Amino acid sequence: MLGASGQRTYEKHGYADALHAQISHGIFDYCGAPVITAELLLMEELGTPDAYLDAAYHIGRRVFG
16 A cells, blocks of 8 residues: 555554555455555655665565565
8 A cells, every 4th residue: 555644644544544444354355365464655754666666575575475
């Protein structure tokens, strides 16, 4: 998941919990797939498109080896 605000904003307004519920329980449960990991990649923390790609790559390596 990609986000444009900081973690504090997502927590303050309950967005992080809402996203987790929608993605993890709504989509994955509907499909019958297990949730191995769910990561929220925030622009404030990563800063550049290349940083997003690098983070996604490393998440994929952790999940798929």
